[in-house]
Amino acid sequence: MISAIRRQMKKLQAGSIQSIIMWSFSVFILVIVVIVAVLLYDKFSRTAERNVFLSTQQIVDQVSFNLEDYVDGMAQLYRAIEENMLVGGQWDDPLVTKQLDTIMRSRDDIVSIALFDDRGELLRNHPQAQVRESARVSAQSWFHSAMRVPDHLSFSLPHVQNLYDDTYKWVVSMSKGITVEHNGVPTHVVLLVDINFKKIDELSSRISLGKRGYVYIIDEGAGNIVYHPQQQLIYMGLRNESVEKALTSSDSYIDEAEGVKRLNTVQSVVNIGWKVVGVSYLDEIMTTREEVNRYMVQVVALVLAFALVVSMLLSAMLTRPIRRMGRTMKAVERGDFNVELPLSGPLEVVQLSSRFNLMLDKIRQLMKQIVLEQESKRKYELEALQAQINPHFLYNTLNSVVRMVGMSKNEEVITMITSLSKLFRISLSKGKTTITVGEELEHARHYLTIQQMRFKRKFNFAIEADEAVLSCYTLKLVLQPLIENAIVHGIEYLVDEGHIRVSAREREGRLVLEVADNGVGMPQRQVERLLGAPEDGVDKPSSSGGGSGVAVRNVHDRIRLYYGEPYGLEFWSEQEEGTTVRINIPLIKERSEEAREDEE
Amino acid sequence: MRNRRDAGTCSFLLAILLLAAIGLDGCSSPRLGDDGESLKRIVLVAPVHAEEQGDAMEHGADAAAKEFGAELDYISFGPDEDAKEQLEAALQAVEGGASAVLIDPANETVLKELAERGLAAGVPVVALNEERSAAGVMAAISIDNEEAGRQAGEALAELLDGSGTVAVLHSDRRDPDLESREAGAKAALAEYAGIQVIDGGACGNLRDACWQAAKVLLDSERVNGILALESKASLGTADEAMRRGVQGKLKIVTFGSELDQLELLQDGILHKLVVQNGFSTGYLGVKQAVELLKGAGFEQPTVLETKVIDADNMFWMDNQKMLFPFVK
Structure with missing residues (x-):
């Protein structure tokens, strides 16, 4: 009382x-x-x-x-x-x-x-x-x-x-x-x-x-x-x-x-x-x-x-909507934008409330727009990243071609140039963000072919895919960085002949792409570091293109950005046994709206 | 929903306002009348054997009661009633919830007992025509009996031209008031060397008994003047004077203002009356009682003047209103 x-x-x-x-x-x-x-x-x-x-x-x-x-x-x-x-x-x-x-x-x-x-x-x-x-x-x-x-x-x-x-x-x-x-x-x-x-x-x-x-x-x-x-x-x-x-x-x-x-x-x-x-x-x-x-x-x-x-009652009655408005504004101040003022009471209050609601609505719209803009900005950045072809790779490949011409290995030169040209064609793929799993695997094959020739058949590879998933869509150029990683960190230092296995299949409603090698593997600490928070110095892409987790991490980020949180990369690695990288993405049978827009 | 609630609040407030207004009206209108509670009941207990004097007192008390907004109850007594009945009636008045009691007590005991009871019950007692006081008597209105006696003595001495024999006719009861009168009269008479004062015997409250007493006195003594201390004594003396045929020659001075005395005064058989104003006594008694009820403290006794009346001045404007208070 x-x-x-x-x-x-x-x-x-x-x-x-x-x-x-x-x-x-x-x-x-x-x-x-x-x-x-x-x-x-x-x-x-x-x-x-x-x-x-x-x-x-x-x-x-x-x-x-x-x-x-x-x-x-x-x-x-x-x-x-x-x-x-x-x-x-x-x-x-x-x-x-x-x-x-x-x-x-x-x-x-x-x-x-x-x-x-x-x-x-x-x-x-x-x-x-x-x-x-x-x-x-x-x-x-x-x-x-x-x-x-x-x-x-x-x-x-x-x-x-x-x-x-x-x-x-x-x-x-x-x-x-x-x-x-x-x-x-x-x-x-x-x-x-x-x-x-x-x-x-x-x-x-x-x-x-x-x-x-x-x-x-x-x-x-x-x-x-x-x-x-x-x-x-x-x-x-x-x-x-x-x-x-x-x-x-x-x-x-x-x-x-x-x-x-x-x-x-x-x-x-x-x-x-x-x-x-x-x-x-x-x-x-x-x-x-x-x-x-x-x-x-x-x-x-x-x-x-x-x-x-x-007058006490009257004033309380008249100011009640104003106080309610104040409370609502306080809630907005705290960051809760999902509030709305009821449209009741005296005329002025109703008008004020509806204006406030309109204003809140506008703010919500603007915020959404900002989020979208930020997202697409990020996406464009990433696209720019993914569009980057390691110039080192191009340089090395062309070097290999020159060497092969010098050695008059015309057959091999043709294979290599063909693969390179196809690689670039798929890479470009008319600027589209997504391509079919079949095209992605084709891209991987050409890349592996080139690398196999470059590394003088130091490894062999196999590509396996379920027939059903070939027509599914995936973010493009997700396999290439993983394969590059497998070659550079797994196979290159291997004494024996290496083996790289690329596979695509459906599992529990998801599309699963795997790149497995029998290379030197990674210590657990390094595995954790690959997908953990980026550290200073590690973030920078190294000029050699090898020994860097940046490309792998980029793949992970792109997938997450594009498909959402639950998707991304998984690593299994055992030293002297090999490494398996698995890509989890949703099973998409049709090209997405956005992808289509990109196409146009 | 909200509108209905507001309407409910409004009607609730209106109802409260209405109730308050009714309450205000209700509690204020009797106040505009104003006398419901302030009416005090004042009881006047008349003297025993009072006759005209008591009526005059009532008359005065009535006038005061009207003026000061009090209610007056008058208790009077028959000729055969005495102190016992007076005390009973007075005590009954106290029990009966009187606000104040005015009494002309028959004797000291009556006053003492009444005052005691009044003090216990918180009822102020005002004594009338009583010089003595008692614990609990809050005010008193009386005459100076000694002064009245002196006036009577002076008047008698004047009538006798300063020489002669004066007999004093007493009452058969002992009353300090009468004793004061006698003392005053004797003191006044003592100043005249030619006047000799003798005891004239005593009589009670009956005219015939006093006549007998006067007869005995006049048979045995040769007196020029008689001072009768009470009215009945004067009447008896006048009867004896007329019987003897000495009316007018025998100078009689007395106290009181009874109708019989006034007739005898006009006819020249009684010569002077020392009169007290009963109206004033009653009036002032009630006035003091009202003041006491308003919270005034103990008052000094009020002493009223007495007047000497003779056949010449008895029909003067002011005197006749005092002697004949009632318009019949």
Whole structure:
């Protein structure tokens, strides 16, 4: 596993196509994703912020509308009570009591209705209850405001109603100073209607802006807190509310409490002179923003990881054919030309592969051509060699002829000249490389005849051949050097008469030519040297033409060159017994293609 | 063959991406909600015989719980339940997996045992209205009882114009808080040469019993002022004053803000009340508990101010919100 990773890492070296593809792909995707994420994030956070502003505004508006509505309703109710109670100035009338009863029953948020004279003495109330002796009516703020501005309905701040025994209810007092005719006398009275503050309290406390945001209400005149969810804490000094700012503002503003930015949205409730203030904590938007941020980072990380994997695979996939090509090229480098690239994969790779294959093909062809050329060059060299007639031999023969003419041995001269001429004719044989075994044997016979006469019949010879092989083809002039060798090294130093036997026969599908003599023979070392690797000094043909293995070796090389490795010469030699040289060549019944070409 | 393999790889990768996306979506969406795990359950164990004061505390605790995102459980007690029941309920709250427990202990034993159990269970305990501490109590919100007593003594001395006999009406149980109040009051009164302090007897937690105690006191002694250390004692004293027809003349100063006391205050039978703000106690208690749960260490006890209320200032804006916390 680790080694696989290391291998992968190695492949990802800087500068490789794979790493370029991988990194550029990854970086590209990363950049795209980051840009998209940033844009989305920006858009989202702005929208979120605007939404908070908007929703706070809407909620605060709603609260103030509701409040206004409620206050309007209460004012209408007040007018209804006023009309029922004070028209005609007869507030003690049982009919009035009945009507007040109906009104009270229809509205559960009216706590009490009371009528006082201008000194604060109770004229009547509903429901009827004892006013506390200790309650100083004329000192109450609602009484003050009713007396101060007559015929104007004023709303008090929420307060604890302390007029009656056994009950301390939170109420908002509606009061108005009115002048009515009572028993014919104009009388100043104050009509008080207490409405339960519970409704407003509930209306306001139910509102929450975000998780921690809230709504509070202040009195526009003095900035007194009408409602605040944490009113007590403010009174205790444990909490601050920037009421002054809310008083002067009519829209929204941002303040800071305990290091947290808050959005304050203000809306007036005109008919009662209050202000509703909505407070939203901006860090809640931040929290949402952070969550989105975290989410974005996760997405980006995931996409990046995925892009890395994909680009790794993609680059590996794309570079696989290239790597394969590299491996193939390495094989060619090592000398294995018999390889071929498969034609598959992307178009460019297929094209490249086919070009490579073509190129390889061309190289193979060229190599073959070179081999052929080298071979034929060698062949021509050898042909030139074989075409050489030892001038020494010619000189010696002609010398012998001259001597024979001098001795008037005309018969012998004729035989010799005839043999010589035939020898040359077969030697030339129209430039052909191969001749029939019969012609080769004829050549050998003429050569032997000449030599026999030259050496004054120091040896005799015999030529034997199977009838069947005579028409077979053989490389020409292979026997002559062997016979020359036999005479010069075998027979010449022999005291007795020598004997040379030349034979041609088929053996195990091969053509076998033999030259055997009963001469002095050769030591084993010399036999080995004949066909072994040529040594310095031995390679050079000696001018005497005798005592040299070069000619013999030439025969061997020519045969091998022409027919191939398995063919060539074999030697058997025993000192003082004689030597046998055997030529092994394939049995060829027809002239080869090449030979025919040569003929033309 | 190769193409098929590549297609297979591609679809495999797509499947992984899809799974990852689903996983990402799945693991992130509850986080957007965010409150699943952070909701702490804070238990407020009310004082025994608490009445309005306990309700005010709950009110404040509730406000704090809402503000700091905690869940509040309020355990209250009937009039016949006492320290034993309170301890049981508090220990049960600890067992029940509360994150923090706020308690106004009936006595020191309750606090000690609860604190011990809380320490073992890793539940912070916040003591309310308790000056004494115990190992395991991580925070405390209380009033300075001695200062409250001094305020009461001063108020009474003022009412008496610095001369007269003052009787102190005790509780029949031993409570260091009450002893501090008494000590504070006596210290304040001692500064007035014309004032003589006498022992006014003791009564329990019943209005009638205290009435009897006051009767015994007023029958035997001539007193100008009475300092009642507990609310029930003041109510009994007021009853006796009215029976004797000396209401208003007999100056009564006491502690607490029960509805009956407020009515008597408005009517001029009780003269001064030394009041503590239950709302603040509850609010600050929960606030401290939340801070403790966030990892804050031991806090110095928070001492809250007490206020002297009389018939004139009881309906001032700030006072009436404190004295009448509930909109009914």
